[in-house]
Amino acid sequence: MEIRELEMIKKGPWSSEEDEVLLRHVSKYGPREWSSIRSKGLLPRTGKSCRLRWVNKLRPNLKTGCKFTAEEERLVIELQAQYGNKWAKIATYLQGRTDNDVKNFWSSRRKRLERMLQKPPASKPKKNKGKAHLNQVQQVEEMVPPCSSNQVEEILSYATSYMGNTLVFEMINLQDLIKPNYQQLENDYLSAVEVDATPLHTVPSFESSSGYNFPLLPEPEPLLDFPLFPECQDLVPEPFDPNFVYGFEEKKCLQCACSSSQKLGTRLPTFGLEGNSQSASSNGFFKDFPSEIFEYFEHIPTSSDQ
DNA sequence: AATCGCTGCAACCGCTTTGTT
């Protein structure tokens, strides 16, 4: 008998007829009693499967089939930094998005980063041999030394704690756009926050287990000291543009008169100099990262290059 | 035209939490 019941359970894609049955059940009883759908013989699906279908596809006001906006992306990044992989919680901040949506978005970004940091296997034939027009990412892949998965994990963890998820993922997005001029960006940032120039070489460093030499940094400032309210989503910095650093400037919240920097920590590095106005190192904002990350982008000329 | 690799997405699985008896 139990075997027969198991055999009757259907898996796989849902048909429109099944969706109709499920919708009828929900309109009659509400989004609950999922198990009764099978026990009543309405559908050969588990209650679990029914609930998932409803939550992810049939629920009203879902944003199905439309990509995450820049604001949504930034919000996910900030909230993930605060809550970790609590996708259901994060999804509550994004109208029309499910935990599955958020989870899929995050894992795709993560994969993209891993791909950027890992060289293709040696056995893989060179696709672009003899082609003069390698795109920028392919050119970079040629230059970047191979990383182990541990190293990828380490770099990702380090980079996000160093400068925040927002900036790391912003940079990942850049590979699809134009190479930014980081010297210009850095100058823009410095002028925006009136930073004192303190040589980064004064920052102590450590060698990681996988051989990277990371600057030793203070504990990152906490993100989001209190819950971010959906009505404050407009405070999220603008989508990337060459002057993106201005996205970190303070904005006033119309709802509660607090500032955006209070609501959304940007975790720009301060090198432990936060007590000294808004100091950060002009020389070191980018250059002391593991070079594997930054070789995807335009090299920043330094005084030693000249 | 065929193949390959990447991407996004839907759905499943196993574990945990919550509610009920």
Next chain:
DNA sequence: GAACAAAGCGGTTGCAGCGAT
């Protein structure tokens, strides 16, 4: 308070679509 069922959650997998080769 224990036992059980239902619901919820996060990780993972499989697949279709698409662009590049």
